[in-house]
Amino acid sequence: MPSVDGRDPLETRLQQAQTLHRSGNLLAAEPLYEDILRAQPDQFEALHGLGLIAFQHGQAERSVALIRKAIELNPRQAAAHSNLGIILLSLHRSDEALAQYDQAIALQPDYAEALYNRGVLLHLMQRDEAALASLDKAIEVQRDFVAAHVSRGEVLVSLRRFETALESYDRAIVLDPNHADVHNHRGKALSSLQRHDEACESYGTAIRLQPDHAEVYNNRASALWQLDRYAESLAHCDHAIALKPDYAEAYTNRGNVLRDLYRFTEALRDCDKAIEINPRLAAAHANRANALRELQRYEEALDSCDVAIGLDPDQAEAHINRGNILSDLQRYEEALLSYDRSIALRPNDAALYWIKSLCLLRTARWHQGWELFEYRKRRLHPTASDGHPRPRWLGQEDLAGKTLYIYWEWGLGDTIQFCRYAAVANSLGATVIMSVQSPLRRLLTTIGRDTHIIGEHAMPAAFDYHCSMMGLPLAFRTTVTTIPNQVPYLTADPVAVAFWRKRLAGTDGMRVGLCWAGDPRHYHPAAHAIDLRRSISLARYAPLATMRGVTFVSLQKGEAAAQVATPPVGLALHDWTNELIDFADTAALVAALDLVITVDTSVAHLAGALGKPVWILDRYDACWRWLVDRDDSPWYPTARLWRQPKPGDWESVIADVVVALRDLVGRRPDRARTEASFSGT
Numbered sequence: 001m002p003s004v005d006g007r008d009p010l011e012t013r014l015q016q017a018q019t020l021h022r023s024g025n026l027l028a029a030e031p032l033y034e035d036i037l038r039a040q041p042d043q044f045e046a047l048h049g050l051g052l053i054a055f056q057h058g059q060a061e062r063s064v065a066l067i068r069k070a071i072e073l074n075p076r077q078a079a080a081h082s083n084l085g086i087i088l089l090s091l092h093r094s095d096e097a098l099a100q101y102d103q104a105i106a107l108q109p110d111y112a113e114a115l116y117n118r119g120v121l122l123h124l125m126q127r128d129e130a131a132l133a134s135l136d137k138a139i140e141v142q143r144d145f146v147a148a149h150v151s152r153g154e155v156l157v158s159l160r161r162f163e164t165a166l167e168s169y170d171r172a173i174v175l176d177p178n179h180a181d182v183h184n185h186r187g188k189a190l191s192s193l194q195r196h197d198e199a200c201e202s203y204g205t206a207i208r209l210q211p212d213h214a215e216v217y218n219n220r221a222s223a224l225w226q227l228d229r230y231a232e233s234l235a236h237c238d239h240a241i242a243l244k245p246d247y248a249e250a251y252t253n254r255g256n257v258l259r260d261l262y263r264f265t266e267a268l269r270d271c272d273k274a275i276e277i278n279p280r281l282a283a284a285h286a287n288r289a290n291a292l293r294e295l296q297r298y299e300e301a302l303d304s305c306d307v308a309i310g311l312d313p314d315q316a317e318a319h320i321n322r323g324n325i326l327s328d329l330q331r332y333e334e335a336l337l338s339y340d341r342s343i344a345l346r347p348n349d350a351a352l353y354w355i356k357s358l359c360l361l362r363t364a365r366w367h368q369g370w371e372l373f374e375y376r377k378r379r380l381h382p383t384a385s386d387g388h389p390r391p392r393w394l395g396q397e398d399l400a401g402k403t404l405y406i407y408w409e410w411g412l413g414d415t416i417q418f419c420r421y422a423a424v425a426n427s428l429g430a431t432v433i434m435s436v437q438s439p440l441r442r443l444l445t446t447i448g449r450d451t452h453i454i455g456e457h458a459m460p461a462a463f464d465y466h467c468s469m470m471g472l473p474l475a476f477r478t479t480v481t482t483i484p485n486q487v488p489y490l491t492a493d494p495v496a497v498a499f500w501r502k503r504l505a506g507t508d509g510m511r512v513g514l515c516w517a518g519d520p521r522h523y524h525p526a527a528h529a530i531d532l533r534r535s536i537s538l539a540r541y542a543p544l545a546t547m548r549g550v551t552f553v554s555l556q557k558g559e560a561a562a563q564v565a566t567p568p569v570g571l572a573l574h575d576w577t578n579e580l581i582d583f584a585d586t587a588a589l590v591a592a593l594d595l596v597i598t599v600d601t602s603v604a605h606l607a608g609a610l611g612k613p614v615w616i617l618d619r620y621d622a623c624w625r626w627l628v629d630r631d632d633s634p635w636y637p638t639a640r641l642w643r644q645p646k647p648g649d650w651e652s653v654i655a656d657v658v659v660a661l662r663d664l665v666g667r668r669p670d671r672a673r674t675e676a677s678f679s680g681t
């Protein structure tokens with residue numbers, strides 16, 4: 001019976017139910033839909049509406065049944081198919097959900113929401129190219145579809161098309177500048193492009209728009225960490241954890257920051273906390289491995305890497321970490337397999353090839369090693385630049401009558417080690433212009449008359465070719481047996497040497513120089529972590545105090561030189577280092593000594609280049625240049641290596657040095673005999 005105003009009562013009730021439903025009043029809308037269905041069981045809109053309310057109440061299975069029944073009654077309603085797809089996806093029935101989205105789009109090809117939903121689902125199914133096509137179609141239909149632009153950006157990030165992803169996020173921000181999540185996603189794209197300053201700005205905008213967004217604080221912490229702004233990064237991690245105490249990813253990132261602050265035990269604690277919260281978080285296990293590696297707990301670190309890879313076999317970082325740990329454990333063949341796996345996963349990452357090169361060089365596979373070593377120039381923070389107006393020289397062109405510009409790259413010891421190639425270039429008819437660090441400039445003028453030494457920031461007015469200093473072994477196709485190792489290739493000023501010999505004349509027995517620490521390089525976390533393993537304290541030399549017939553002389557410069565004020569009991573140590581202004585001064589003192597005992601630092605290279613007997617105390621995970629399984633060095637014929645038998649074991653090294661030094665002194669009872677034994681050095 002029609003109502004007084006002539007309208008069907010069921011139609012009126014349906015309109016009331018739909019109005020209440022749209023306003024969010026589910027409790028009032030639900031009984032109206034049920035009343036309609038009692039009167040008319042095949043009423044499509046009521047079935048569909050009641051199905052949506054069931055889903056909103058968390059009754060997904062009932063929702064599916066109701067909407068399927070509605071679709072049976074009217075299979076040409078695109079919205080019902082799209083909504084059913086959403087509900088099926090919530091039940092993890094992805095294939096069925098995709099079929100419903102496809103049906104909705106077949107019925108209504110310009111249905112933007114269905115196209116968007118289909119794209120999001122395809123992205124979840126890792127069918128990213130198809131996802132991108134679907135989202136592009138949704139945006140074509142509805143240009144101002146903010147969510148579609150955002151999801152398109154996410155898909156492009158997965159495809160590592162970061163610049164294009166950024167365009168999608170920028171478009172979304174134009175449409176809705178106050179959408180915090182868009183600024184967050186934009187920050188992630190910028191971070192992927194290594195534009196961390198800009199990423200921080202985007203994250204900052206997201207935080208201003210939504211101050212309680214824990215994920216954004218965590219993401220900004222990562223960008224700040226990349227910028228070496230560790231205190232700020234740590235504060236952001238703390239803020240994220242305060243907002244979300246069970247935030248495993250924030251604990252993982254906090255562990256990274258603490259590791260680079262050299263707080264390794266705390267870093268391990270945070271990684272363990274992340275794993276406690278989420279045992280399946282692969283990044284937490286990988287970062288835990290890094291912390292354990294810094295603590296020289298290598299076997300445990302390897303186990304953590306293996307867990308990370310088991311959880312996420314395609315995580316390149318875990319394979320890199322595993323290779324590094326295996327290399328530390330001197331399991332080089334396995335390390336190379338891990339590096340190869342990481343390269344397969346991330347073939348455009350130059351740093352991975354460079355890391356692999358170090359393992360190849362360490363194991364004397366120099367043909368491939370020097371080639372891959374060149375990737376150091378393509379890394380995020382390159383160590384050498386080829387931005388010069390003339391061609392680069394890598395050994396192909398004839399150097400006769402040409403000028404070769406060679407420029408320094410890394411540390412002082414590296415320059416001392418590789419400057420020897422200037423003489424090789426001279427022998428091929430080249431005039432060499434070599435830029436070196438200021439502390440080395442005066443010393444390196446002794447390298448040869450056809451090599452002109454200029455300052456570290458100078459550029460020659462004219463030259464024919466250029467080559468970075470550490471590219472020279474590749475250019476000259478160096479192998480272990482072809483190293484130009486004739487020493488000395490640097491010489492000390494004879495007048496200065498005579499001065500030091502006169503000062504030392506009043507001392508007894510052998511004159512032995514001691515150096516115990518390198519440059520700590522606090523500004524570079526990775527380099528500082530290595531220095532923590534290669535450097536020792538002066539106190540470690542305490543067993544030398546029992547030696548008789550030896551005079552010890554400090555060669556230590558830098559912050560560790562302050563330890564001379566409190567030497568080990570009984571260790572008499574002459575210290576004239578305040579008179580050593582540059583390496584030419586140090587070279588003169590070294591030349592007046594009989595022996596140098598040092599950790600792996602520039603003093604070791606200086607003594608070797610001067611042809612002075614030098615004993616190098618080497619950490620277990622030795623630098624690639626010292627090779628493996630040998631106690632000599634093809635770079636320096638007068639060098640002897642004393643390697644740790646296990647990580648961190650300096651006691652054994654020092655004990656062996658004491659025995660060898662006592663034996664050497666015993667075989668050289670007087671000064672004349674000592675000098676004769678070192679003739680030609």
